[in-house]
Amino acid sequence: MAVLVTGGAGYIGSHMVLDLLEAGEEVVVVDNLSTGFRRAVPQEAAFVEGDVGDGALIARLMADYGVDAVIHFAGSIVVPDSVADPLGYYLNNTVNSRTLIAEAVRARVPHFIFSSTAAVYGIAREMPVGEDAPLQPISPYGTSKLMTEWMLRDTAIAHPLSYVALRYFNVAGADPKGRTGQSTPRATHLIKVACEAALGKRPGLEIYGRDYDTSDGTCIRDYIHVSDLIRAHGDALRHLRAGGDSAVLNCGYGHGASVLEVLDAVERAAGCTLDKRDAPRRPGDAPELIAGADRIREVLGWTPIHDDLDGIVSSALAWERKL
Ligand SMILES: NC(=O)c1ccc[n+]([C@@H]2O[C@H](COP(=O)([O-])OP(=O)(O)OC[C@H]3O[C@@H](n4cnc5c(N)ncnc54)[C@H](O)[C@@H]3O)[C@@H](O)[C@H]2O)c1
Numbered sequence: 584m585a586v587l588v589t590g591g592a593g594y595i596g597s598h599m600v601l602d603l604l605e606a607g608e609e610v611v612v613v614d615n616l617s618t619g620f621r622r623a624v625p626q627e628a629a630f631v632e633g634d635v636g637d638g639a640l641i642a643r644l645m646a647d648y649g650v651d652a653v654i655h656f657a658g659s660i661v662v663p664d665s666v667a668d669p670l671g672y673y674l675n676n677t678v679n680s681r682t683l684i685a686e687a688v689r690a691r692v693p694h695f696i697f698s699s700t701a702a703v704y705g706i707a708r709e710m711p712v713g714e715d716a717p718l719q720p721i722s723p724y725g726t727s728k729l730m731t732e733w734m735l736r737d738t739a740i741a742h743p744l745s746y747v748a749l750r751y752f753n754v755a756g757a758d759p760k761g762r763t764g765q766s767t768p769r770a771t772h773l774i775k776v777a778c779e780a781a782l783g784k785r786p787g788l789e790i791y792g793r794d795y796d797t798s799d800g801t802c803i804r805d806y807i808h809v810s811d812l813i814r815a816h817g818d819a820l821r822h823l824r825a826g827g828d829s830a831v832l833n834c835g836y837g838h839g840a841s842v843l844e845v846l847d848a849v850e851r852a853a854g855c856t857l858d859k860r861d862a863p864r865r866p867g868d869a870p871e872l873i874a875g876a877d878r879i880r881e882v883l884g885w886t887p888i889h890d891d892l893d894g895i896v897s898s899a900l901a902w903e904r905k906l
């Protein structure tokens with residue numbers, strides 16, 4: 584019995600691989616290294632360089648390793664890129680996911696865990712946003728993920744496949760033991776960018792909009808430590824293996840921090856003053872995005888242990904120093 588981790592050489596997937604190995608699981612990673620790194624995957628995991636859209640390869644891996652669960656991280660993740668290249672995003676996130684799901688059905692793999700996103704909500708009207716809120720993605724990225732959620736929903740009705748789709752809010756931080764972290768070049772995520780600026784890897788950073796209707800005028804996000812997110816996947820895997828029902832669950836803490844609060848935390852952790860410039864609003868940014876976080880606690884019994892912005896930022900900074 585093995586777990587197939589797609590995108591296991593990427594930021595979040597590499598944390599998952601470490602966690603699964605620690606739990607004594609057999610792990611096989613498939614990753615095309617488009618944004619991931621071979622060195623991010625420990626030797627104890629089987630690694631195959633390849634594409635999730637390659638059905639023959641996926642079929643072979645499922646048979647050879649006796650895969651009983653797929654954890655599907657592989658995908659393209661930059662929202663503005665998805666606006667510029669919608670068909671590329673629908674191909675990599677939706678069409679390739681369809682291939683993976685079809686091979687899982689064919690091989691009778693019983694369990695599937697999918698990396699979805701808060702971007703499926705678009706500009707939510709109520710905050711915190713619960714799983715039953717209207718689904719109105721405003722980017723091809725969000726739509727490409729929502730379509731995969733729907734494929735899983737319909738497939739699980741027609742075939743013996745149970746799944747958990749986890750809608751991540753803002754994932755940040757790094758492995759507390761310093762074994763992996765976010766290595767993506769040209770990253771756009773606030774905490775990553777601010778850590779790079781704090782260490783002189785870039786001159787400074789821009790604050791995209793100070794005129795939002797929020798406490799300090801900057802956008803608010805629900806930043807979740809990558810280790811808590813990974814524990815949610817472990818909980819989801821146990822839930823499915825124990826015969827639990829398919830579920831779609833938000834992954835966040837249920838409270839947020841503003842851009843300025845995040846930058847304060849980075850300055851505290853780094854002991855420096857960042858070079859910050861005010862810039863216009865970034866198109867597509869919602870003023871506030873906070874997870875309604877009750878359902879995941881009820882369904883999976885998930886309890887976060889790293890719900891602390893200073894801790895998230897310190898771990899991200901420690902990894903950035905190591906890079
Ligand atoms: N980082 C976040 O804040 C965030 C938020 C919401 C959802 N997600 C989702 O989490 C997942 C992982 O994101 P991440 O931040 O680790 O990104 P990442 O870019 O670091 O990881 C993605 C990995 O998938 C691989 N990959 C991409 N397309 C592939 C394909 N067709 N075949 C095989 N491998 C492929 C890449 O090489 C990379 O290793 C993504 O599906 C993303 O949409 C991330």
Ligand SMILES: O=c1ccn([C@@H]2O[C@H](COP(=O)(O)OP(=O)(O)O[C@H]3O[C@H](CO)[C@H](O)[C@H](O)[C@H]3O)[C@@H](O)[C@H]2O)c(=O)[nH]1
Nearest residue numbers: 700701702752771772773776788789790791802842865868
């Ligand atoms: O240099 C920067 C980078 C970001 N921000 C601001 O910081 C906040 C957070 O931005 P991120 O780019 O870190 O994250 P997003 O909220 O835009 O997006 C994240 O959450 C989304 C869910 O809506 C998707 O899942 C997406 O993949 C994931 O990156 C936003 O208000 C953004 O405008 C800045 O001010 N300056």
